[in-house]
Every structure is written in structure tokens, then in C-alpha cells.
């Protein structure tokens with residue numbers, strides 16, 4: 001602690017990225033305080049109870065922190081060894097399981113190329129993982145030694161990937177998911193099942209440019225097609241919160257920051273909604289960039305061009321989550337189950353979102369944990385053209401159940417209770433501006449050195465001592481923790 005401030009660092013938001021940043025700083029012996037507006041920690045990575053025997057990962061479905069973060073922070077989280085099934089529902093009941101044996105029922109040729117596709121995707125995910133661990137330079141500004149070193153590592157990783165993999169990786173990023181899967185497969189069923197991963201969580205259809213990148217992004221986060229660690233979200237963020245405290249850090253819940261105090265273009269502390277002021281040498285915000293910069297800092301403190309860029313960040317939440325507590329007779333198999341019968345079906349589901357409508361024939365992804373069935377519903381746009389989320393929540397719930405019941409006839413009668421989370425709930429309860437899962441869409445003009453905005457990709461802001469460390473910055477999106485850790489590296 002210096003300058004007589006209360007803390008060395010205040011971290012806004014106890015999502016996994018805020019907790020990762022706080023744990024690394026506390027491990028260095030720094031005096032840190034995490035402030036969380038909700039009554040519980042975890043942000044989107046959280047397990048909540050909605051009634052007796054109705055406990056569920058309410059938002060995020062499954063994934064794991066980077067293994068090096070788990071090691072550094074000595075988190076009691078076992079390495080992920082499971083390889084859950086990924087199943088694509090078919091109207092005739094001839095469901096596709098994404099492995100060579102099952103694919104053979106749809107195409108001998110596709111089954112023969114499955115291994116090659118897996119190798120390409122795993123290699124691409126490794127390269128992306130290194131890119132996410134690298135602090136991006138503030139192009140076109142000069143960059144410092146830390147960014148330069150990271151870039152060298154990234155360049156080396158690309159070089160080591162070999163000419164063919166490197167080129168294939170780079171050219172697949174701007175491709176559409178459809179184009180990418182068509183390079184490998186001929187069966188519409190196989191193509192659509194794989195391409196669905198490219199639109200999961202994004203307001204994009206599989207014919208949209210850049211869904212090649214998002215396909216690799218989601219593959220990297222899951223370690224393949226299916227979610228891992230389903231039902232264990234709370235364990236990840238509890239382990240992180242315990243680590244923060246064990247290293248001497250403090251966490252306060254029900255402590256909403258209403259503004260960041262700025263004097264002479266320098267962040268000095270925060271003001272809470274109850275009026276309390278707390279000072280710190282540095283402020284790291286794991287809340288999304290729009291919320292942090294437009295609401296907590298405010299446009300008076302920031303250059304007009306910067307403000308314009310922040311206002312232009314594309315936040316386009318368009319998903320809802322439906323949790324069903326059942327008596328266990330739902331009939332849905334274990335693993336990650338998708339309703340993605342064809343590329344055209346997925347693109348048409350997305351078409352609705354373009355016009356501010358809820359997809360009547362949605363892309364669904366279903367995961368079960370015990371007796372609870374969780375349905376990820378796309379597309380349910382935050383900004384509805386002719387309605388609002390006060391009335392549409394029940395409609396989405398009904399649509400999801402009716403659609404699924406066509407495949408699982410026992411589902412309807414097995415439901416005991418339901419809890420639906422709309423894009424508006426994601427904003428109001430979980431603090432996600434416009435219900436955007438990743439604090440900003442992962443698109444070609446919002447990634448690498450353009451995340452969150454061009455020229456400000458190294459966690460810094462025009463306000464001295466104010467840093468961004470959540471999913472809206474490079475390395476973010478998903479639950480790797482890279483954004484939180486990278487932000488701490490730039491502080492040194």
C-alpha cells in the first residue's frame with residue numbers, strides 16, 4: 001500500500017476473472033479488496049439453488065480454468081480427464097454421437113476424416129490458447145518489453161506449429177463455420193453438429209464470417225466439443241475465493257460500486273451505492289468495459305474518440321437459459337446434447353435474432369446434472385422488436401420444453417419446477433450489459449489487439465491506474481482466467 005490509500009488494489013466484480021486477478025495480487029503480498037454487487041461470488045460461474053433439490057449452475061455450463069492458474073494458485077481443482085459425449089438429435093431418433101464409429105452411420109468418408117479434423121482443431125486451440133495468454137500490444141502505439149516478449153512467444157508458437165497448421169489456423173479464423181466444416185465433411189448432419197459450436201453464445205449464424213474463429217474459441221474453452229465439469233461451476237469460483245482469502249485478500253459481497261473516483265486523469269478509489277468511499281493505488285474492473293467506462297467512470301473523464309469507441313462495442317446477448325427440475329424420467333442422455341439438424345436450420349434460427357424476434361425453431365444445447373435439465377436457448381435477442389422480456393420469458397420456456405418434448409416424450413410429465421433466465425435477467429441479476437455472455441461479442445473486429453477497442457488492448461485505459469481485467473478484454477470469453485491474470489502482469 002502506498003500514498004496512504006486503504007488498499008493497494010480494488011477489484012470490481014467477483015467473477016472468476018476478478019478473483020483470479022485478486023488471488024495473484026494477494027499472493028504477491030499486496031493488500032487487495034474485491035467488491036461484488038451480488039450476495040454471492042462467482043459472476044457467471046456460479047451454482048445457485050432455486051428450491052429444494054433444485055441446485056444448478058445457473059449461467060455458465062461447463063469448463064475449466066487454465067491448468068497453470070490452478071497450479072500457481074494451488075487450487076484444489078482436479079485436472080479434467082473426462083471426455084463427455086456430444087450428441088446431435090435427429091428427428092428419426094437416429095441420433096449422431098460425434099465419434100468415428102457413430103459418424104460412419106452417416107458417412108464413411110467423414111468418419112475417415114474425423115481424426116484429421118480433431119488434430120487440426122486441437123492444434124488450433126493450442127495456438128489460440130497461447131494468443132489468449134499473451135498481452136496484446138496497443139497497436140499502432142509502441143509496445144513495452146512485456147507485450148514484446150509475449151508477442152515473441154506467440155510468434156514462436158505459430159512457427160512451431162509448422163507451416164501447414166499455421167496457415168490453416170490463420171485462414172480458418174475469418175471463415176464461416178460452414179466453410180470450415182465443409183473442408184472436412186460431406187454429411188449435413190455431421191457438418192451442422194460441429195458448426196453449432198461456432199454460434200454457441202454468439203449472435204451469429206454458421207454462415208457468418210468469423211464463426212470459424214468462434215468455433216475454435218469454444219473448442220479451446222471446452223477442450224473439444226462437449227462441456228466438461230457440468231454442475232461444478234460453484235466449485236471453481238469457491239476455490240478461487242478461498243485462495244484470495246488464504247493469501248490475505250478481502251472480499252465484500254453486496255457491495256456495488258456506483259462510481260470510480262478520478263482526479264487529474266488518475267483513478268483514486270471507488271464509491272459504493274451506499275455512499276462509502278474506499279481508496280486504492282490501482283483499480284481493476286472485471287465488470288464489462290461498457291459498464292466500467294460509461295457508467296462507473298463516465299464520459300466527462302474520457303476523451304470523446306475513446307468514448308465513441310466504447311459506445312460502439314457490440315454487446316448482443318441473444319440467449320436464454322431454462323432450468324428444469326425433473327423427477328429424473330426425462331430420458332435425455334448424459335453429455336452435451338444439441339438440436340442442430342442442419343446448417344440451414346441454425347442459420348434460420350439466427351435470422352430471427354436479426355429482426356429482433358425469438359427463434360420459433362431454436363438452436364438448443366442441453367446438459368443434465370442429476371435430475372436437473374439445463375437448456376441453452378438461441379436465439380432470444382435482448383432487444384425484442386415487438387415485445388419485451390417481462391412477457392416473453394414464459395414463451396421461451398414453453399418453446400424450449402415443447403421443442404424438446406418432440407424428442408423426449410417423458411420430459412413434460414417429469415418436470416417438477418422450472419427457472420428461466422432471460423437476457424434481461426442476465427443484465428439485471430448477473431450484471432451483463434445487454435445480456436452479452438462474454439462482455440462483448442467475440443467478432444473479428446473485437447478480438448486480439450482490437451479487444452475491447454482498437455488501441456487499448458493491454459488492459460490499460462486513458463485513466464491512469466484503472467485497468468480492465470474481465471471477459472471484455474483480450475484473453476476473455478470463457479472461464480480460462482487468462483484476462484484476470486494478464487491484467488496483473490501488466491501492473492508489475
Ligand SMILES: Cc1cc2nc3c(=O)[nH]c(=O)nc-3n(C[C@H](O)[C@H](O)[C@H](O)COP(=O)(O)OP(=O)(O)OC[C@H]3O[C@@H](n4cnc5c(N)ncnc54)[C@H](O)[C@@H]3O)c2cc1C
Pocket residue numbers: 012013014015016017018035036037038041042043044045059060061062063201221222227255256257258286287288291321426429430431432436437438439469470471472476477478479
Ligand atoms: C448464460 C451463459 C452461459 C455461458 N456458458 C459458458 C460456457 O459454457 N463455457 C464458457 O467457457 N463460457 C461460458 N459463458 C461465458 C463465461 O461464463 C464468461 O465469459 C465468464 O464467466 C465471465 O467471467 P468474468 O469474471 O470476466 O465476468 P463475470 O462472471 O460477468 O463477473 C463480473 C462480476 O462483476 C460484478 N459486477 C458488475 N458490476 C459491478 C459493480 N458496479 N460493482 C460490483 N460488482 C459488479 C457482477 O455482479 C459479476 O459478479 C457463459 C456465459 C453466460 C452468461
